[in-house]
Amino acid sequence: MRAVEAAGADVIHFDVMDGHFVPNISIGIPVLKSVRAITRLPLDAHLMIENPERYVEAFAQAGADLISVHAETCADLPAIAARIREHGVHASVAINPETSPECVLAAAEHLDMILVMSVHPGFGGQEFIPESLEKVDVIRRALDRRALKVDIEVDGGVKVDNAAEVGRAGADILVSGSGIFGQSDYARIVAEMRRRAERGG
Numbered sequence: 207m208r209a210v211e212a213a214g215a216d217v218i219h220f221d222v223m224d225g226h227f228v229p230n231i232s233i234g235i236p237v238l239k240s241v242r243a244i245t246r247l248p249l250d251a252h253l254m255i256e257n258p259e260r261y262v263e264a265f266a267q268a269g270a271d272l273i274s275v276h277a278e279t280c281a282d283l284p285a286i287a288a289r290i291r292e293h294g295v296h297a298s299v300a301i302n303p304e305t306s307p308e309c310v311l312a313a314a315e316h317l318d319m320i321l322v323m324s325v326h327p328g329f330g331g332q333e334f335i336p337e338s339l340e341k342v343d344v345i346r347r348a349l350d351r352r353a354l355k356v357d358i359e360v361d362g363g364v365k366v367d368n369a370a371e372v373g374r375a376g377a378d379i380l381v382s383g384s385g386i387f388g389q390s391d392y393a394r395i396v397a398e399m400r401r402r403a404e405r406g407g
């Protein structure tokens with residue numbers, strides 16, 4: 207964590223998996239609390255869990271700066287966004303590759319961020335799904351038409367090789383796991399991903 211902070215990462219993205227919404231089980235509230243204690247970077251908690259409304263308060267108290275819940279798990283997106291914001295935490299909704307962007311766009315004025323999954327959630331190290339770029343582009347245009355300041359984050363299979371396309375499609379925040387941790391020089395790879403994403407090529 208300290209190494210990626212020193213390398214210039216802007217945010218720590220924290221994947222929470224419950225073994226229900228996704229088949230895998232990862233890490234949870236005590237680990238987030240430990241991470242909070244060792245970094246000043248914003249913590250972006252991505253809850254790949256069922257019934258996320260039950261855990262919003264605990265993640266907020268553990269130190270999350272932003273909480274993403276999945277659209278597939280929430281019937282009332284404005285309500286859960288309000289609940290997240292009540293704790294002074296930024297609210298985000300994530301959508302899986304097969305989920306249409308309409309549901310998040312309908313709730314966009316209640317959100318700080320929209321998270322587009324560019325792999326099927328649950329496991330690291332998957333290949334980027336190219337159709338995700340079109341979805342990012344559709345969301346970016348819709349947000350711009352309504353002059354909404356909502357960030358778009360892209361999560362899954364993002365690497366230095368596709369950072370330019372992801373940035374060009376309209377993403378503001380790129381999540382990269384193996385794309386960074388699989389490299390030896392974090393600072394070089396973070397700088398190169400940022401350069402490519404910002405210039406879109």
Ligand code: ZN
Nearest residue numbers: 219221252361
């Ligand atoms: Zn994630």
